[in-house]
Amino acid sequence: MPDVTVDTLLNTPTIAVRDVCCLGTCKHKSESECATATQLVFPYRGVYMRHVGSDNAIADANQVLFFNAGQEYQVSHPVAGGDACLSISIDAPLLLELMPAELLETRQRPSFKRQQQRIDPRAQALVALLRHSLRNGAIETLEAETLMFTLVRRAMGLNANFTSSASHGHRKLVERTKLVLASDLSRRWTLAEIAAETGGSPVYLTQVFQQVEGMPLYKYQMQLRLARALDLLHQYDDLSALGLDLGFSSHSHFSAAFRQAFGSSPSAFKQSAAQC
Numbered sequence: 001m002p003d004v005t006v007d008t009l010l011n012t013p014t015i016a017v018r019d020v021c022c023l024g025t026c027k028h029k030s031e032s033e034c035a036t037a038t039q040l041v042f043p044y045r046g047v048y049m050r051h052v053g054s055d056n057a058i059a060d061a062n063q064v065l066f067f068n069a070g071q072e073y074q075v076s077h078p079v080a081g082g083d084a085c086l087s088i089s090i091d092a093p094l095l096l097e098l099m100p101a102e103l104l105e106t107r108q109r110p111s112f113k114r115q116q117q118r119i120d121p122r123a124q125a126l127v128a129l130l131r132h133s134l135r136n137g138a139i140e141t142l143e144a145e146t147l148m149f150t151l152v153r154r155a156m157g158l159n160a161n162f163t164s165s166a167s168h169g170h171r172k173l174v175e176r177t178k179l180v181l182a183s184d185l186s187r188r189w190t191l192a193e194i195a196a197e198t199g200g201s202p203v204y205l206t207q208v209f210q211q212v213e214g215m216p217l218y219k220y221q222m223q224l225r226l227a228r229a230l231d232l233l234h235q236y237d238d239l240s241a242l243g244l245d246l247g248f249s250s251h252s253h254f255s256a257a258f259r260q261a262f263g264s265s266p267s268a269f270k271q272s273a274a275q276c
Contacts, residue, residue: 009134012141015148016089017134022075024048024082029074035067037089038110040152042119042127045231046083047182049076049175050115057115058178059083061227062220064119064155066103066112079183084231086127088148098152118213119155121223121261125269126151128230132273166212173200174212181221185228186247189221226261229254233270242266 003023010017020041029051047060051074059065065085067073077083090098095110105111130147133139139147166174176198181189191202194217198205209217225246236242243254243266258266 007135009131010141010144010148012145014091014094015145017130017144017148018087018089019084019131019135020087021084022046022048022077022082024077024080027077027080029076032072032074034072035069038069038092038095038112039067040088040090040155041065041067042086042088042123042151042155043083044086044124044127044131044227046081047077047079047179048083049078049179050074051076052115055115056175058175058182059085059116060178060182060224061124062118062223063116064123065116066114068105068111069109078179086131088152090148090152098149098156100156103156117155118215121226122263123151123154124223124227124230125262126154129273132234138275166208170208170212173198173205173208177205177209177217178220181224185221185225186245188247191217222257223261226258229258229266230262230269233266233273239266239270 003025005021007019008016009019024046041059042064043059043061045061047058050057050059050065052071057063057065090110092110096104096107099110099112103112103114103117105113126147130139130144130151134144177194180194180197191205195202195205200208206217209220213220225248229242229246232242232246233239239254240251243251246254248254248257255265258264258269262269264272
């Protein structure tokens with residue numbers, strides 16, 4: 001079985017969408033790879049780390065990763081379980097039209113200044129619905145292309161003006177924290193437990209995480225859990241069990257958090273995804 005499988009879900013002169021799954025069998029850095037085209041990559045399952053020179057980026061379901069054409073990188077899987085991502089490539093002149101100036105490295109070609117950017121729950125929901133729709137052949141090409149542009153605009157627009165002044169040490173602490181959270185999404189972590197794993201005090205950890213990510217630690221964990229719920233909805237007949245398996249205290253807690261993030265109940269979202 002190959003370590004990486006790639007399924008093309010959409011391929012037009014304007015946009016290409018691929019579902020990429022990796023078993024993540026190698027914990028350490030891979031051989032150097034090079035992106036053939038500039039891509040936006042939306043992880044929706046699992047976690048991995050992307051290395052560009054000395055700069056590292058945690059790829060989890062709360063982030064969009066920017067891959068620049070011709071840029072060398074390596075990948076490692078510090079947390080077992082592999083990963084799955086939706087990869088979007090857009091025709092270069094059109095991508096230049098979409099990219100905000102804050103992210104653009106040069107006007108000559110679409111190239112991103114940074115490796116990653118946080119996305120919001122609505123973008124996560126759109127990734128899930130588009131993936132299901134394209135896989136099931138339940139969406140017309142014109143609608144799919146239009147909604148993909150909507151997703152890309154939303155992903156690039158959120159926090160485009162946010163510039164973290166965090167030090168290298170602060171970013172490394174946040175990276176360790178993300179990996180701890182991803183290692184067991186269902187665990188009801190305490191701050192003391194996370195701090196013990198990452199090597200910082202609970203107060204310091206909360207301050208640094210807020211500074212680097214622009215959101216509280218507990219909200220980041222909640223968004224990771226809800227993104228995982230999007231991926232698992234179709235596997236569960238009992239959605240109460242899904243909520244409990246992901247660490248929510250009750251079905252009402254899970255349902256309220258899901259509705260607040262995605263605008264519908266878990267059962268309603270599952271039904272809409274099944275019709276895609």
